Amino acid sequence: MRTFALINALGSRWSLNDMDSFFHTMKGLGQGYDTSYTRIGNRFIQQKSSLSQKKITGKIRFRGYSDFSDFSAFIQHKPLTLVYGGFTPENNEYLLDVVVKTLEKSELENGGLQCNINFESLGTYYKIMCAEGGSVITMHSDTVIGAGVRICIQGPCVNPYYRHYLNSIEVCSGRFMCSIPTGHKMIIDTIKLSYEVKDYAEYDNDTDLYGTSDFSTKRFVSLGYGENVLEFFHDGSSALNVKVEAKIEYESV
Numbered sequence: 528m529r530t531f532a533l534i535n536a537l538g539s540r541w542s543l544n545d546m547d548s549f550f551h552t553m554k555g556l557g558q559g560y561d562t563s564y565t566r567i568g569n570r571f572i573q574q575k576s577s578l579s580q581k582k583i584t585g586k587i588r589f590r591g592y593s594d595f596s597d598f599s600a601f602i603q604h605k606p607l608t609l610v611y612g613g614f615t616p617e618n619n620e621y622l623l624d625v626v627v628k629t630l631e632k633s634e635l636e637n638g639g640l641q642c643n644i645n646f647e648s649l650g651t652y653y654k655i656m657c658a659e660g661g662s663v664i665t666m667h668s669d670t671v672i673g674a675g676v677r678i679c680i681q682g683p684c685v686n687p688y689y690r691h692y693l694n695s696i697e698v699c700s701g702r703f704m705c706s707i708p709t710g711h712k713m714i715i716d717t718i719k720l721s722y723e724v725k726d727y728a729e730y731d732n733d734t735d736l737y738g739t740s741d742f743s744t745k746r747f748v749s750l751g752y753g754e755n756v757l758e759f760f761h762d763g764s765s766a767l768n769v770k771v772e773a774k775i776e777y778e779s780v
Contacts, residue, residue, distance in 0.1 A: 528544075529611070533601070533608065533609060534608040534610060535606075535607055536607075537604050540610070547590045548589055548598055555583040558779040561575070561579050581646075583623075583625070584645050586641055587642045588635075588639060589632075595632060606649075607624070608622050608624055608625065609623045610622060611780065623651070624648065624649040626646070628645040628646065651672070651778060652780045653777065656668075656674075657771070661759075661769070662766075662769070663757070663759070664771050665757075667753070668775055671752050673749040674749060674775045675716075675717040676717055677771070678770075680707065680712060680713040680768075682711040682712060684706070684765075685762045686704050687705075687760070688702035689748075690757070690758045692756040693754070698751070701740075701748070702740070714726075715746070718772070718774045724740065
């Protein structure tokens, strides 16, 4: 059975599969493409093809006004993430960042409320994959969409640099001329828009480290389809402690 839930900005989760708030009659869960062509005689050359914005519609049956009121308050805490799962034996869950376009309610003759809801996506379906360790981290991606990553290098660290290998071929490297003290961590983020490089300390202000980049290197990593190996180095003597999060995106699930 397919399952649905919403997560709001507070990190709270609202199930859309119980009798108090049941989501049904969904449309728009697949994918579409915006495609343009140039015609040459009787042939057509594709010029551009990109994923269309997902527009998911459906109905939520609420047991009563109290449940509807609680749900309305829940979705006011933005941003929202739609959780979609239940279609494999492992019950894998995929995420989709969304906004609620409309929420219309009407009373049912046999009691309760029926609400038409329309979601618009801010991207496509994704999972977050995490790995951590020392100087070498390996991650496998099963999608052709390039996956943004968030690299976290714990201090102490001096002049960190790294290499990215995709299926044993080097595709990217990055180097920074900076020192990260103990208790701080360096964040190189290609999940967040816009990309950023920061020195982060829990009880201090973030420091922008983009200007410390070696601009002869690519710096920003994106995982590709297959085996991705990230090797990390620095000019200091201490062992490195690195965590990598990847946003693995899919056209449809």
